[in-house]
Amino acid sequence: METSDYPEQDGPNKTKRGTYRVALDVPWRVDGAADDPEAPVVLCLHGQWMEEDFFALLLQKLHDLPFHFVTLRAPYPLKAPNENKIGASWYPYDGDRKRFLHELALTEGFILGGLETVERALGLAPRKRALLGFSQGGYCGSFLALRHPDRFHGLIVSGARVKTEALEDEMRAAAQSGMRALLCHGTRDRSVPLEAAQRSARGMNDAGVATALLEFESGHSIGRNQVRAIGEWLEEWS
Template sequence: MIMSLHYLVREPKFIQEKNPLLLLLHGYGSNEADLFSFASELPQEYFVISAQAPYDMLYGSYAWYAINFDADENKFSDLNQARQSRDMIADFIDELLEKYPIDATKVSLIGFSQGSILSYAVALSYPTKVSKVVAMSGYLNLEMAIEGFEKNDLSGLKIFASHGTVDQVIPVEWARKTPQLLENFGIDVVYKEYPIGHGVSPQNFFDFRKWLVENK
């Protein structure tokens, strides 16, 4: 079976009839090996699969969508590419369910930065495919969700969102708007901040791992 995205996989240590899945989505300019460095520390009953974004930026760097700058150095996300990647991730989940004995009701996305922005978009657009999201150092961009996503039943989603208070790439103010927006859609959300920049601190990792264990 030819898969639509390149990926790394850590198979579960505790084999069940169907195991849950953690799908890792890296940030802009990174690759599938980045978040996969966490894999050995993640709960042993999960398939841990880290996907590589489709847009090659050369030298081992990849993006889920382009970020363009105007003359005043304002940043713009390429929404068409983002929406294509959103649907590519949704299709990739289907491919993984076909290839591996994964419990389709226990698929969690763990995204960092651009990967977390897309994790929100996939979950809101296709809530039947995703049960939980860990969104680190990102924010909610509703323009990346499918049109009419508000009609979806989003009440089953659980989200752990986190951000660094001195993030120099994505301002913490953007992230702070996210919990209320999600709660307006009836989504169960936990939001935490850490005294760091654009990255994942040990405490952040510990907290989201604990959250995963508590929200099986």
């Protein structure tokens, strides 16, 4: 939280502020039909209020493909008051754009560290990587992948928009690296309007990132038809 968010009171008090680091053990899982440690890795980032097992269940039809599907749990636990509902979030969000970009940059470090932990633990040395993010996972995942085209060669975003206005230089660098992208969106999505995904696709293509947009007769969800289309895209991309 920035100092300016809460005005300091007049008086003799001299306020000092800083941050401290918290180490957390956050679960992960890996699925897929790959035996080859050099097979492609697909990093999967779930939406807010989800966790790794639920997201892996939604994507289970992909797990017959010869990839390593690495699914991380987001680091911020959530629990709804007076409800038997738990999940996780990739970042706190209060609507402030500057703080949002700051939180995305922090989350980037968490995710890259988690991926490195998994690959090291399982001895994976993938010849290429893709990132698949849904909803909140799509927001932070697209931010991460486009800023690191040396690590990610493909990007799949479902139910989210890409922050193209904050990533102009990064998109051009990703285009030069040969990154390709797939955006999937429901025509009845009330959380993220379809028009936002359409603008994202135009912005990415204008920057040179080869981007396809697929529209589905659905709401804010990642259903069977989307998963099937994602699988076909991954097979062609690999």
